Amino acid sequence: MEKALLVTVDLGKREGWTAEERSHELAELAASAGAKVTREEIVNRHGICPATFVGKGKVEELSGICKAGKINIVIFNSDLTATQQKNLEEALAVKTIDRTQLILDIFARRAHSNEGKIQVELAQLMYMLPRLTGKGIELSRLGGGIGTRGPGEQKLEVDRRKIRARMFKLTKDLKGLSKRRTMMRNNRERFSSLSIAIIGYTNAGKSTLLNSLTASKVIVEDRLFSTLDPTARKFILPNNQKVLFIDTVGFLDRLPHHLIEAFKATLEEVVEADLLLHVVDISHPKAYEEVAAVHRVLDELGVKGKSIITALNKIDKVQDKGLIDKALGDFNNTVAISALKREGFEELIKKVSHYIAKSVVRISLKLPVTDTKTLNIIHQNGFVGKTEYEDDFVNIEAELPAKVADLLKKILDI
Numbered sequence: 001m002e003k004a005l006l007v008t009v010d011l012g013k014r015e016g017w018t019a020e021e022r023s024h025e026l027a028e029l030a031a032s033a034g035a036k037v038t039r040e041e042i043v044n045r046h047g048i049c050p051a052t053f054v055g056k057g058k059v060e061e062l063s064g065i066c067k068a069g070k071i072n073i074v075i076f077n078s079d080l081t082a083t084q085q086k087n088l089e090e091a092l093a094v095k096t097i098d099r100t101q102l103i104l105d106i107f108a109r110r111a112h113s114n115e116g117k118i119q120v121e122l123a124q125l126m127y128m129l130p131r132l133t134g135k136g137i138e139l140s141r142l143g144g145g146i147g148t149r150g151p152g153e154q155k156l157e158v159d160r161r162k163i164r165a166r167m168f169k170l171t172k173d174l175k176g177l178s179k180r181r182t183m184m185r186n187n188r189e190r191f192s193s194l195s196i197a198i199i200g201y202t203n204a205g206k207s208t209l210l211n212s213l214t215a216s217k218v219i220v221e222d223r224l225f226s227t228l229d230p231t232a233r234k235f236i237l238p239n240n241q242k243v244l245f246i247d248t249v250g251f252l253d254r255l256p257h258h259l260i261e262a263f264k265a266t267l268e269e270v271v272e273a274d275l276l277l278h279v280v281d282i283s284h285p286k287a288y289e290e291v292a293a294v295h296r297v298l299d300e301l302g303v304k305g306k307s308i309i310t311a312l313n314k315i316d317k318v319q320d321k322g323l324i325d326k327a328l329g330d331f332n333n334t335v336a337i338s339a340l341k342r343e344g345f346e347e348l349i350k351k352v353s354h355y356i357a358k359s360v361v362r363i364s365l366k367l368p369v370t371d372t373k374t375l376n377i378i379h380q381n382g383f384v385g386k387t388e389y390e391d392d393f394v395n396i397e398a399e400l401p402a403k404v405a406d407l408l409k410k411i412l413d414i
């Protein structure tokens with residue numbers, strides 16, 4: 001296990017996260033990447049030093065800490081320039097990475113699907129390419145471990161020319177996969193149910209909620225970024241309407257832009273969903289900041305005008321019930337739940353049904369009894385009401401997702 005020293009610079013801005021809180025989150029990220037955090041340093045500065053980020057005197061001090069504590073890796077809580085990274089590695093004589101590299105490393109470890117792996121590697125290479133100047137990133141490549149692995153534990157390429165060729169190939173592969181995915185989704189959308197994307201800050205309890213609701217077994221862990229690939233599970237609402245709940249990758253404050261770019265394909269599930277279910281860990285001291293961070297990522301993804309239900313999760317962990325009451329009033333469309341203890345589900349499903357009902361329409365059709373294809377579509381996607389047979393025809397009344405109804409109208413030309 002690599003012994004890590006974390007360095008957070010405090011520029012004295014007193015809004016949102018404090019330096020200590022940011023350091024705490026970095027420690028959780030480092031642990032998720034398999035490091036043992038042996039020391040957290042907070043450095044107070046008025047501005048950033050262009051050469052070494054923290055200034056010469058501090059670098060000497062950090063160097064002493066590294067030697068004394070037999071540190072293997074220094075992780076800075078901000079993005080470093082190529083020059084800063086190179087200077088720091090030289091002065092500290094220890095592999096030095098920044099927050100983005102750490103997050104990319106976690107994603108590299110967690111990527112399982114083909115598409116996930118390609119997206120992560122692409123994000124890693126996009127991050128590295130402009131930094132490969134002279135001896136920049138190379139020192140850190142020697143040792144292996146955090147910051148050096150690609151998806152599937154293979155080592156990252158560090159040769160510029162090869163990186164460019166690899167990026168070209170990955171982009172092409174991704175386009176192919178994305179096309180197939182869109183086709184699959186179109187099929188699903190046409191002849192399947194409405195979708196509800198479960199979104200939220202990492203570790204908020206999204207996968208736990210999906211598991212509890214749909215009796216599935218998505219991996220749940222008390223670490224950041226357990227889920228990378230979206231998982232869809234069927235659920236039947238009390239009115240018999242079928243819906244799909246989709247578990248997605250967690251969001252994070254200051255999520256590296258390269259990652260959002262690279263993960264756009266996966267996150268299409270969010271953009272395309274009929275309804276968003278935003279899971280918030282209300283027991284977390286930074287719950288409100290996490291909510292704000294999630295909304296920033298949604299903005300960056302271009303998600304606009306979608307209905308969002310906010311589920312305040314982990315209420316079983318909150319002692320002060322006044323906090324929950326306050327949060328219920330502070331956000332729109334809220335419901336308090338415990339995904340783990342299955343509390344508040346009735347209210348949650350009621351809310352979901354309410355929003356889904358808005359995207360459901362009532363239709364009456366007269367169809368030839370031989371048109372089993374259309375009848376199947378109606379039965380599989382909607383709730384069938386009155387059915388009357390009349391000679392070779394059937395009069396059918398049904399509630400269908402608006403988009404399925406639209407498609408049927410197109411097919412039947414009505």
Ligand SMILES: Nc1nc2c(ncn2[C@@H]2O[C@H](COP(=O)(O)OP(=O)(O)OP(=O)(O)O)[C@@H](O)[C@H]2O)c(=O)[nH]1
Pocket residue numbers: 200201202203204205206207208209219220221222223224225226227228249250251313314315316317337338339340341
């Ligand atoms: N006490 C309590 N713990 C919960 C609840 N819901 C989830 N947890 C715990 O929170 C941790 C994270 O849960 P996950 O379901 O993996 O969270 P996630 O949002 O899917 O996380 P990522 O996939 O990493 O983004 C696990 O240790 C869960 O057991 C809850 O209602 N109460």
Ligand SMILES: [Mg+2]
Pocket residue numbers: 206207208219220226227
């Ligand atoms: Mg998860």
